[in-house]
Amino acid sequence: MSWQAVARKEFRDAIRSRWLHGSTLFFALFLGGAAALFFGVLLGPESRQVSNLFGFFASLGVFSFSFPGLLALVLGFVALSTSYGSITEERESGSVKLLLSLPNSRLDVVVGKFLGRSAVVVAALLVGFLATFVVLVATGTRLEILRFSKQIVLTWLLGTAFVSVGLCISALADSNREATLATMGLYLVFAVLWGSISEGIPKLLNYAAEQVGMSVAELTRVKIGVFLKYLNPLKTYETLAAQAYYPVAQARLVSTTFGEQAVLAPVLQGNPPFYFSGWFLFVVLLAWIVLPAAVGYWAFERADL
Amino acid sequence: MVAIELDGVTKRFDDVTAVSDLSLTVEEGEVFGFLGPNGAGKSTTINLLLDFVRPTAGRVSVLGHDAREESVAVRERTGVLPEGFDVYDRLTGRAHVEFAIDSKDADADPDAVLERVGLADAADRQAGGYSKGMRQRLALAMALVGDPDLLILDEPSSGLDPAGAKEMREIVLAEAERGTTVFFSSHILEQVEAVCDRVGILREGELVAVDSIEGLREASDADATLRVAVGSPVGDDVLDAVRDLDGVRHVERDGDDAVRVGCDSDAKTRVVSAIEERGVTVTDFTTEEASLEDLFLAYTEGDADVAAPVSDDADTTGADATDAGSDDADAADADSDDADAADADDDAETDDADSTPAEGEVRR
Numbered sequence: 001m002s003w004q005a006v007a008r009k010e011f012r013d014a015i016r017s018r019w020l021h022g023s024t025l026f027f028a029l030f031l032g033g034a035a036a037l038f039f040g041v042l043l044g045p046e047s048r049q050v051s052n053l054f055g056f057f058a059s060l061g062v063f064s065f066s067f068p069g070l071l072a073l074v075l076g077f078v079a080l081s082t083s084y085g086s087i088t089e090e091r092e093s094g095s096v097k098l099l100l101s102l103p104n105s106r107l108d109v110v111v112g113k114f115l116g117r118s119a120v121v122v123a124a125l126l127v128g129f130l131a132t133f134v135v136l137v138a139t140g141t142r143l144e145i146l147r148f149s150k151q152i153v154l155t156w157l158l159g160t161a162f163v164s165v166g167l168c169i170s171a172l173a174d175s176n177r178e179a180t181l182a183t184m185g186l187y188l189v190f191a192v193l194w195g196s197i198s199e200g201i202p203k204l205l206n207y208a209a210e211q212v213g214m215s216v217a218e219l220t221r222v223k224i225g226v227f228l229k230y231l232n233p234l235k236t237y238e239t240l241a242a243q244a245y246y247p248v249a250q251a252r253l254v255s256t257t258f259g260e261q262a263v264l265a266p267v268l269q270g271n272p273p274f275y276f277s278g279w280f281l282f283v284v285l286l287a288w289i290v291l292p293a294a295v296g297y298w299a300f301e302r303a304d305l
Numbered sequence: 306m307v308a309i310e311l312d313g314v315t316k317r318f319d320d321v322t323a324v325s326d327l328s329l330t331v332e333e334g335e336v337f338g339f340l341g342p343n344g345a346g347k348s349t350t351i352n353l354l355l356d357f358v359r360p361t362a363g364r365v366s367v368l369g370h371d372a373r374e375e376s377v378a379v380r381e382r383t384g385v386l387p388e389g390f391d392v393y394d395r396l397t398g399r400a401h402v403e404f405a406i407d408s409k410d411a412d413a414d415p416d417a418v419l420e421r422v423g424l425a426d427a428a429d430r431q432a433g434g435y436s437k438g439m440r441q442r443l444a445l446a447m448a449l450v451g452d453p454d455l456l457i458l459d460e461p462s463s464g465l466d467p468a469g470a471k472e473m474r475e476i477v478l479a480e481a482e483r484g485t486t487v488f489f490s491s492h493i494l495e496q497v498e499a500v501c502d503r504v505g506i507l508r509e510g511e512l513v514a515v516d517s518i519e520g521l522r523e524a525s526d527a528d529a530t531l532r533v534a535v536g537s538p539v540g541d542d543v544l545d546a547v548r549d550l551d552g553v554r555h556v557e558r559d560g561d562d563a564v565r566v567g568c569d570s571d572a573k574t575r576v577v578s579a580i581e582e583r584g585v586t587v588t589d590f591t592t593e594e595a596s597l598e599d600l601f602l603a604y605t606e607g608d609a610d611v612a613a614p615v616s617d618d619a620d621t622t623g624a625d626a627t628d629a630g631s632d633d634a635d636a637a638d639a640d641s642d643d644a645d646a647a648d649a650d651d652d653a654e655t656d657d658a659d660s661t662p663a664e665g666e667v668r669r
Contacts, residue, residue: 005407007398016395016431095392098401098444100353101385101457102408105377182517304358 006112028127039139049142055245083166123166161288171296198228308486323349337496339490341507347490384448388459394433411451458489536586619653630651
């Protein structure tokens with residue numbers, strides 16, 4: 001296996017890219033800046049604790065906002081941008097011929113690229129968290145180190161999930177242009193459309209059932225809708241991050257509407273169904289890391305260069 | 306041992322058949338030149354060897370491994386200079402070679418490899434700033450890492466200046482000397498001629514000829530025609546005597562003061578001697594020989610039978626660039642030209658091979 005060689009090459013290449021320098025600086029300013037703003041300016045000394053920023057969730061019913069959600073949006077974009085060209089660019093320039101004339105298998109290439117590009121994203125992210133850490137210490141903020149570490153690991157995983165998605169696009173696309181468009185389209189789906197789609201599907205099911213004289217119970221509809229919502233890696237991350245700071249029942253409702261909350265809250269109290277449990281959603285997050293890369297490998301393995 | 310074996314290989318892209326029912330065997334230790342005009346299917350064939358593309362039909366095996374299933378095993382022992390490749394702009398020359406060393410799990414000194422291809426001075430520069438020729442050298446350096454058993458070079462001297470092409474040729478020859486099998490493609494005849502044991506000519510995806518260069522020359526009836534200028538008209542007896550010589554195919558008068566003899570290159574001296582022995586004064590003689598370019602064009606454009614076009618002056622063939630390492634190249638002593646019969650004997654194939662003035666040109 002020479003995936004290490006490919007991963008090292010990817011990293012050495014990317015570490016010199018302005019994109020990496022830019023995204024590292026961005027994360028440092030974004031995370032460190034937000035921490036400085038909150039803990040240095042906005043919050044009084046008594047409320048200076050990590051969860052007041054990194055565990056900041058506000059649900060306005062139809063619209064919810066959270067700091068982890070914002071971080072996820074930004075990170076998803078950065079990670080996709082880092083990886084969507086990883087194969088198409090090499091195919092277009094022809095450097096893929098150098099890559100594959102060496103004894104690297106196509107699996108080595110996919111694994112190596114995934115690891116190398118993930119390392120790039122994670123490095124940028126960690127620099128950002130390091131900046132945050134400095135601010136936290138400087139402002140005398142309570143670290144809540146266990147909860148915060150959980151969130152850092154989840155953020156790390158989310159970054160690699162989007163690297164994986166980008167890599168998948170890159171393997172499937174015929175050209176860099178196609179990969180760019182597909183990435184933009186997919187980002188739009190994840191960031192904007194997913195919610196409407198997952199609310200629409202149960203309504204559609206109900207409509208279909210009504211046509212044959214049946215109906216789907218409201219509770220089932222809500223469960224399906226919320227379940228679909230959390231399959232979106234951005235939301236999977238958001239609710240898991242919430243769970244690092246709050247009880248499950250509360251964490252599962254972070255990106256639901258008031259209507260959904262009213263129906264679902266009693267179900268989540270006590271013993272929530274397994275598909276709303278933390279470990280299940282954690283598996284969903286891991287699947288977003290593994291499956292896209294696997295599909296990418298499947299496509300790349302079959303492709304003529 | 307067989308280094309490369311293609312068996313009934315066809316490759317179709319959507320609506321284009323790039324390679325059609327190609328069967329070819331290259332023995333280990335051989336230097337094999339793959340000739341053909343642009344678009345003939347050379348690169349596709351090479352891409353098939355490396356599993357860059359997969360055959361529509363047929364079987365490809367390289368160094369005893371199936372090119373599809375065991376491609377990594379193939380590439381572990383193969384050095385490749387691909388066509389239409391590019392370097393990683395942000396990585397230095399040394400980083401490229403280190404990547405090759407890493408991938409091949411080889412034990413090599415990057416600087417020594419770069420030195421060998423003449424890039425030692427540029428080792429620490431980002432390859433994005435390299436010229437086309439430097440990129441070509443860098444890829445060659447990567448190919449040479451780990452002392453491969455097989456070198457596959459696709460249009461190796463494209464982008465190189467004459468000196469670079471010469472260095473490239475010397476490296477190829479040195480590798481061949483070491484026992485490495487070399488398979489390379491070119492659309493420029495002289496490069497192939499200068500280093501190859503055998504050549505294959507590809508045209509529109511089909512292999513139209515495989516032979517040594519001399520073999521091809523003979524096969525296409527395109528070898529020397531000797532024009533002997535004589536002081537006085539020659540009789541039929543002289544013509545008959547010449548006709549009986551070994552290696553002579555036809556004899557005819559060319560006016561009153563000359564004779565034209567179609568013969569093998571090595572029969573020229575005998576022809577001149579035979580005429581002189583019969584009391585005819587030879588005032589001058591010239592060899593008119595098909596240039597390899599004519600030969601090549603005959604194979605790639607028309608049919609081989611109408612080949613045999615001749616050039617005006619034998620030394621335009623560039624035949625004296627014939628490879629020293631070649632077993633088959635012996636008969637290529639067709640350099641001789643003006644008169645001196647002693648010279649015609651001279652086996653000029655070897656020593657001055659590198660002194661050929663220009664790369665890749667045929668004057669006509």
